[in-house]
Amino acid sequence: xxxxxxxxxxxxxxxxxxxxxxxxxxxxxxxxxxxxxxxxxxxxxxxxxxxxxxxxxxxxxxxxxxxxxxxxxxxxxxxxxxxxxxxxxxxx
Amino acid sequence: xxxxxxxxxxxxxxxxxxxxxxxxxxxxxxxxxxxxxxxxxxxxxxxxxxxxxxxxxxxxxxxxxxxxxxxxxxxxxxxxxxxxxxxxxxxxxxxxxxxxxxxxxxxxxxxxxxxxxxxxxxxxxxxxxxxxxxxxxxxxxxxxxxxxxxxxxxxxxxxxxxxxxxxxxxxxxxxxxxxxxxxxxxxxxxxxxxxxxxxxx
Amino acid sequence: xxxxxxxxxxxxxxxxxxxxxxxxxxxxxxxxxxxxxxxxxxxxxxxxxxxxxxxxxxxxxxxxxxxxxxxxxxxxxxxxxxxxxxxxxxxxxxxxxxxxxxxxxxxxxxxxxxxxxxxxxxxxxxxxxxxxxxxxxxxxxxxxxxxxxxxxxxxxxxxxxxxxxxxxxxxxxxxxxxxxxxxxxxxxxxxxxxxxxxxxxxxxxxxxxxxxxxxxxxxxxxxxxxxxxxxxxxxxxxxxxxxxxxxxxxxxxxxxxxxxxxxxxxxxxxxxxxxxxxxxxxxxxxxxxxxxxxxx
Numbered sequence: 001x002x003x004x005x006x007x008x009x010x011x012x013x014x015x016x017x018x019x020x021x022x023x024x025x026x027x028x029x030x031x032x033x034x035x036x037x038x039x040x041x042x043x044x045x046x047x048x049x050x051x052x053x054x055x056x057x058x059x060x061x062x063x064x065x066x067x068x069x070x071x072x073x074x075x076x077x078x079x080x081x082x083x084x085x086x087x088x089x090x091x092x
Numbered sequence: 093x094x095x096x097x098x099x100x101x102x103x104x105x106x107x108x109x110x111x112x113x114x115x116x117x118x119x120x121x122x123x124x125x126x127x128x129x130x131x132x133x134x135x136x137x138x139x140x141x142x143x144x145x146x147x148x149x150x151x152x153x154x155x156x157x158x159x160x161x162x163x164x165x166x167x168x169x170x171x172x173x174x175x176x177x178x179x180x181x182x183x184x185x186x187x188x189x190x191x192x193x194x195x196x197x198x199x200x201x202x203x204x205x206x207x208x209x210x211x212x213x214x215x216x217x218x219x220x221x222x223x224x225x226x227x228x229x230x231x232x233x234x235x236x237x238x239x240x241x242x243x244x245x246x247x248x249x250x251x252x253x254x255x256x257x258x259x260x261x262x263x264x265x266x267x268x269x270x271x272x273x274x275x276x277x278x279x280x281x282x283x284x285x286x287x288x289x290x291x292x293x
Numbered sequence: 294x295x296x297x298x299x300x301x302x303x304x305x306x307x308x309x310x311x312x313x314x315x316x317x318x319x320x321x322x323x324x325x326x327x328x329x330x331x332x333x334x335x336x337x338x339x340x341x342x343x344x345x346x347x348x349x350x351x352x353x354x355x356x357x358x359x360x361x362x363x364x365x366x367x368x369x370x371x372x373x374x375x376x377x378x379x380x381x382x383x384x385x386x387x388x389x390x391x392x393x394x395x396x397x398x399x400x401x402x403x404x405x406x407x408x409x410x411x412x413x414x415x416x417x418x419x420x421x422x423x424x425x426x427x428x429x430x431x432x433x434x435x436x437x438x439x440x441x442x443x444x445x446x447x448x449x450x451x452x453x454x455x456x457x458x459x460x461x462x463x464x465x466x467x468x469x470x471x472x473x474x475x476x477x478x479x480x481x482x483x484x485x486x487x488x489x490x491x492x493x494x495x496x497x498x499x500x501x502x503x504x505x506x507x508x509x510x511x512x513x514x515x516x517x518x519x520x521x522x523x524x525x526x527x528x529x530x531x532x533x534x535x536x537x538x539x540x541x542x543x544x545x546x547x548x549x550x551x552x553x554x555x556x557x558x559x560x561x562x563x564x565x566x567x568x569x570x571x572x573x574x575x576x577x578x579x580x581x582x583x584x585x586x587x588x589x
Binding site for chain 1: 587
């Protein structure tokens, strides 16, 4: 069985995928991941997840290109320049 | 007390030395990594105890005559097969727990060692469960049982017997370091002896 | 993106791919072969150093060397997992290694004769390796690039350890200094061959696919630039009278023996056969353990 190993550098940091170990059960996975990802003080915590329990989502439909949902859908620069120029020119 | 501690340190040193030999050739890569940590921990324990007994832990670890080491015959055995190796690990850890917990009141270091040994015990038990029904493991335990008893002083042996659920038999006692141990000591010290005493490495 | 040309442009622009992505057949084949060779090398690299674990002259050196070798086993675990996720199981990799079908790096085919070798290997062989490994941080195949981060981090401990071992000996007795010099004299040839013959990056498919992000000669020059000054400043000599740094910064050296390199990596090194036999012996001996444990 393949176990994905997520490791945390130190408290407060996100858990990051560090690799995987092959182990027959949780007990072996723990014993082995503990040393592979912790022996040099590399991690303060590990999450071990059987590969089969991981659901992968890696495709999205964006047929109509809804730009407002993304940062690049906004062009602030030109209008900000105009607004500043107007404000500098004084009240109307 | 000093003789007891020296025996304990020598046990940890030599079992650590024997176990370190599996680095690179254990049955699976994941276990290779984990097992090597156990070997390193054992040597670390030896060093900590030597440091209680002497200013020069390396001198104590390396520079005695083979006959002056007080390690138990169990740890001296050269066991390059996994069944025997795990049998020894398991028997040794059970014996060591009895020994170490008995020392906790008099020796602050014992508590520290015991905390680290908790992981060794988990590891040994994990493997024992898996291998318990195999002929290789069962034969190995049968063979090593008299040696395991020899790790402990006579008054602690019945505790060991009841924990592993075996009848007490005649123990292979400390005090006879055989040719295999002399060979190990020679290999251990061959680089160190190639420079004058006190040389830096 | 089932278009080899588009894929090529994508990786050459710095793009990375994941396990489930479409990979051109040639890319996948070359990738597996490259990564597998790395895994083999870590695993075989254990053997020359392992002997000396039992002979280390102080407790600290014993622990540091054991930890170094342990790291190398750990690296092979990480690497073979990547290969397995690409479709080649670990057992098959190990079988191909033992049979000689797949290769491992030249340096691990040579004997270690003294404690001086242990210093030289940790200091210089690992240094040569770390240069290649740092370049692999940018590998187009992301799962491999990611494990390289942990590998490089652990290698940095090895170089520190190696340097410390060397410094202790070169400031020790004359005999200890000689141990280092003698080991260096033997290892220099294999070290110069380590990064491979100077095939131009344009002609190197590994570079084209951005599996490697650095040409062989570039890696070698980096090694020389970083480590020859370190060697010389300790009063050690390099057994190459032609070795010098030109005004334009390029290092000149005697052409390495490329025939020797080819001969060695195709399985004819001084210790190749007995090291593979040693591996095979333990793999066979402990097959029953894997059968019992991994059967679940």
